[in-house]
Amino acid sequence: MIPAPGDGWTRLSPRKLLLDPVKAVGQAIIPVVVALVGISRSDTRFWPLVLPLVVLGPLLLGALPWLTTHYRLTATQIQVRSGLLTKRTSTAPLDRVRSVDLEASLLHRLLGLQKVQVGTGVDDDRITLDALAVADAHALRTTLLRRREAPPAALPEGAGVAEEVSVPAPPPPPAPPLARIDWSWLRFAPFSLGRLVLLAGAVGVFSQVADELPIWNEETATSAWEWVTQFAIAAVVVVLAVGGLALWVAVSVAGYVLQWWGFRLVREHGALHLTSGLVTTRSITVEEAKVRGVAMTEPVLMRLVGGAELATLATGVEAGVTQVLPPCPRDVAVGVGESVLEVAGPLTGPLVEHGPRARRRSWFRQLRNALDVVALLAVAWWFLDLSWWWLGAVAAALLVLGAAVGEASYRHLGHALGEQHLVAGSGTLARIRTVLETDGIIGWVLAQSWWQRRIGLADLTATTAAGTERVVVRDVRLDVAVALADRATPGLLAPFLERART
């Protein structure tokens, strides 16, 4: 049942009749149970009256959206009509369709359904069809994306469009995927700290609960502490560390598997198409014409094992930054990145270093942070009247750490200009390399703080509509910055340049 263009409005999949009541029951279950308990206590005579209501209510409510929602494809538009009392019609011109994303929760998948979201490049305005049968959803996606590929003017007038689609199109030759999941990549999961937040949250919840436990009062704590210090402090520390590590490995690996199960990245219909997910499956489309660059991130722990992450920077989608690869080997990230950029080099080529003055600033910046912490600690020490010897040790450690981080952040600095790409290296602990098409640059900001002016450095920001909307080349020599901006966007700066007189 491929949705064919024409007059006919099509309903969503009838299986939605099963989906929505289950959802409705899920939402209504608690009030209903409460009501039932209340009634059963007071009087049993109302049971025959109440029970059908309880059963039929969710069914009816769940059926409403299916009864009232219709959609259709015309030769030029996709239209969706919904609402019982207030009718709402959403339309999107087919040539404005930028993305078609499919998503399926576990329930959707059990019923063979998918939620379809059609993006038109306007940030918030997405058309949602929840839910279509899997085959219909895929057919719709293919139709919409392929239509966008062919300019409407090239189609024959009128009927041509209808014929093309109503005949089930022969499946296109499957494009070789740019990347697919390789379970040896699981080794990167524990080194990617994004999920640490989740774990910290869980620990926080546990500590809340633990506080309430009767065993957790001062006496037991003190006696436990004494016991620990007497017998087994080393053993307890080791057990805690090993236990924490094991928990972390389990959580991170499980999260990785849930998120990236069946991951595939393919290029089709002029778009990058990503599918993944074990329980909830996602299918994300990024139109290649809107991709202005990529960002490759190597977090500090992942660097140890040669891993990296890759994101595309695109304009006209909700989040301009789309992570298109799971944590994976650096070579894979570079390969996919170059394939997306359609040019080799920007992700691997050498960067122009920013010189000793930039290094000094990187060092000073981190050392100052360390000093701030030391100052705070000193105040705390003073109040608590602790041994100053400890503070000295902590301060020394912090300063050494600050110096190391400063050196690292300097080594990540750099810039380069390819034929069509501006490359910026950044990051304090993580090494980040951002590649932006020079065509995507829509302005420059050249900023100098007072310190930077004294030593002739500047922060050069290329503004863009893609991704995070800016690419910063930090602490670069002023003349180098001006020359870089001039070469990246030929002609733009020309009226404002003059030769140095020296």
Next chain:
Amino acid sequence: MSDEGGTPVLRAPAHRVSPRAVPYWTVTALVGDAVLVGAAVVAWLVVPGVPDWAGLLVLLVGLAAVAHVALMPRIRFRVHRWEVTDTAVHTREGWIGRQSRIAPISRVQTVDSRQGAVMRLFGLASITVTTASAAGPITVDCLDDETARRVVARLTAITAATEDDAT
């Protein structure tokens, strides 16, 4: 551009902002700093048993405020410049730091002008030119309102003529 030898240097944009910006900045700085210093003095007087060095601190705040009111508007007037050519908008601003901003006119999306109540007293207006990037708005502070009107009209005319979606 970079084929004649010698390093290229970004020159200052051609036009200064309106000279009336100096009294305007002075007044706004004066009001803001007066509130701050006043609060500091009141706190110093009211809080019982303040240590001696707190008085010194209040004095320092006061001196800094005086320096700010006296110097900031003049430095800022020297730094702030703007220029609109047929292809680009170029501004320079700041007083301790410096910021130069350049955006091609073909990428300009909106042109706003803004005139607050105090600005109206001084006959000043500000223009903000935005592009599709959140990092890219360019503001020309404190033009006299006649110039501001002219620049807005010109920019609007040029941007209306470009058809791209400016991303």
